[in-house]
Amino acid sequence: xxxxxxxxxxxxxxxxxxxxxxxxxxxxxxxxxxxxxxxxxxxxxxxxxxxxxxxxxxxxxxxxxxxxxxxxxxxxxxxxxxxxxxxxxxxxxxxxxxxxxxxxxxxxxxxxxxxxxxxxxxxxxxxxxxxxxxxxxxxxxxxxxxxxxxxxxxxxxxxxxxxxxxxxxxxxxxxxxxxxxxxxxxxxxxxxxxxxxxxxxxxxxxxxxxxxxxxxxxxxxxxxxxxxxxxxxxxxxxxxxxxxxxxxxxxxxxxxxxxxxxxxxxxxxxxxxxxxxxxxxxxxxxxxxxxxxxxxxxxxxxxxxxxxxxxxxxxxxxxxxxxxxxxxxxxxxxxxxxxxxxxxxxxxxxxxxxxxxxxxxxxxxxxx
Numbered sequence: 001x002x003x004x005x006x007x008x009x010x011x012x013x014x015x016x017x018x019x020x021x022x023x024x025x026x027x028x029x030x031x032x033x034x035x036x037x038x039x040x041x042x043x044x045x046x047x048x049x050x051x052x053x054x055x056x057x058x059x060x061x062x063x064x065x066x067x068x069x070x071x072x073x074x075x076x077x078x079x080x081x082x083x084x085x086x087x088x089x090x091x092x093x094x095x096x097x098x099x100x101x102x103x104x105x106x107x108x109x110x111x112x113x114x115x116x117x118x119x120x121x122x123x124x125x126x127x128x129x130x131x132x133x134x135x136x137x138x139x140x141x142x143x144x145x146x147x148x149x150x151x152x153x154x155x156x157x158x159x160x161x162x163x164x165x166x167x168x169x170x171x172x173x174x175x176x177x178x179x180x181x182x183x184x185x186x187x188x189x190x191x192x193x194x195x196x197x198x199x200x201x202x203x204x205x206x207x208x209x210x211x212x213x214x215x216x217x218x219x220x221x222x223x224x225x226x227x228x229x230x231x232x233x234x235x236x237x238x239x240x241x242x243x244x245x246x247x248x249x250x251x252x253x254x255x256x257x258x259x260x261x262x263x264x265x266x267x268x269x270x271x272x273x274x275x276x277x278x279x280x281x282x283x284x285x286x287x288x289x290x291x292x293x294x295x296x297x298x299x300x301x302x303x304x305x306x307x308x309x310x311x312x313x314x315x316x317x318x319x320x321x322x323x324x325x326x327x328x329x330x331x332x333x334x335x336x337x338x339x340x341x342x343x344x345x346x347x348x349x350x351x352x353x354x355x356x357x358x359x360x361x362x363x364x365x366x367x368x
Contacts, residue, residue: 006330009038009072009096011063011087012079014046015053017170019101019318020078025054027323030310033330034074040066063087067094074099080173081181085110092117099329102128102280103189104346106180111350115343126329127346129193129280133324135304136284137194140263140270143298144198148288149265154244155199159259159277161187164231164251166217175216175227182229184209185353187277188249191261192235193341193349194279195245199263202245202352204367205237207359213251235356249277258282271295281318 008028013020028034038058041047051059060066067075067090075091077084077100085105091098098118104127105111118125131137144152161183167175174181196202209230216227231251239245259274259282268290274282287295306312308327314320328339352368359366 004033006034006073006333007037007069007071008034008074008076009040009058009066009069010036010076010078011040011066011091012077012083013039013041013050013054015049018078020076021054023317023319023322024076024078026314026317026319027311027326030314030319030323031308031326031330032310034326037071038066038069064090067091067096073097077101080179081106081185082173082179085114088114089117092121092123095121095123097124097126097333098343099126099326100128100343102346103180103185104343104350106178108347108350108354110180111343111347115347118343124329124333125343126325127341127343127349128322128325129190129341129346129349130321130325131190131194131280132197132341133321133328134194134279134284135300135307136272136286137198137279138304138307139286139298139300140272141198142304143270143286143288144263148268148290149263149270150267152199152241152243152263152265154264155195155239155246155262156264157191157195157245157247157249157259157261158257159187159191159249159274160252160256161249161277162252164213164216164253166219169218169220172216172218172225175225175229177229183231183249183251184229184233184356188233188235188247188356189349189353190280191247191249191259191277192352195247195261196239196349196352197341199243199245200240201348202237202355202368203240204365205235205245205352205355205359206365207233207235207356209233209356209360230360233356233360235359252276259284267291269295280321283316 040060044061047059047061075096210232234248236246258276261272263270271287289295311323355366
């Protein structure tokens with residue numbers, strides 16, 4: 001754990017909904033080496049409401065005031081993606097460490113600009129790709145290092161995202177591809193990240209994407225909105241190791257597989273499953289088999305699940321992996337390590353997403 005307490009300011013908090021209240025605040029409160037010292041919302045009334053809801057006295061309707069507070073060490077950005085660059089840039093310019101939710105930016109250009117500024121300022125950053133911190137992912141890495149599957153020959157990942165026919169009003173912005181928060185960047189992005197983190201990067205890939213349900217209903221109003229973001233994304237390619245990789249993620253349909261990722265090798269197979277194609281949120285289960293034996297569930301070692309004991313009460317909730325990312329980040333600060341994904345890592349993932357977009361648009365194979 002961190003040698004000193006880190007003061008945190010969170011930009012983009014709602015007292016009734018949102019990722020900050022669902023994941024970040026419970027995670028931070030479970031860790032003794034963090035203290036939430038300031039919150040900000042989009043107007044004064046909302047700021048007062050969140051202060052009362054979460055018991056934080058320093059609340060702001062202006063993010064510039066928050067990032068300038070001397071007792072804030074880490075600024076957390078949990079607003080909608082189109083606003084990331086402005087808010088992250090303000091925090092970086094103030095010399096603060098920044099934890100920004102994924103996607104880092106609307107596109108690769110946004111991500112590169114933020115990573116460049118972070119490097120110039122010499123501050124630490126975290127990108128919200130917290131699925132890497134899941135105990136199951138650490139366990140799979142361990143099994144692969146120990147030769148459980150032998151040489152990896154191929155990997156296949158298939159999954160369902162959130163329901164695609166009706167969305168709540170706050171998520172309607174995800175229907176517009178240009179906003180940068182959609183099926184490709186979120187469920188596919190998180191899934192790509194753990195695949196590449198565990199098995200290595202793509203050497204080349206081909207992709208197809210499509211909008212199969214172009215009219216979406218807004219739940220609260222019944223209004224029908226035209227969707228421009230793809231609801232079907234399929235990628236096939238070759239990893240730098242030579243392994244063949246295939247991915248297909250789509251918006252929810254009747255039945256179907258929530259999330260299933262297989263790693264097939266010369267000596268065995270690993271299968272990682274969850275209830276939806278959001279491995280950063282949903283608990284992951286690991287099955288394995290050697291030779292021609294049947295797949296059987298493998299128990300994740302307690303040393304991994306209890307790596308950060310104060311987070312045990314959050315296991316199974318959306319806050320669990322976020323908390324593990326915060327705990328690892330504090331350790332990184334203390335020991336000069338790099339175990340959580342930073343903005344440079346996020347640029348790498350945005351680059352793969354950009355390659356998927358280029359391939360899908362041109363119909364051509366793309367070399368990375």
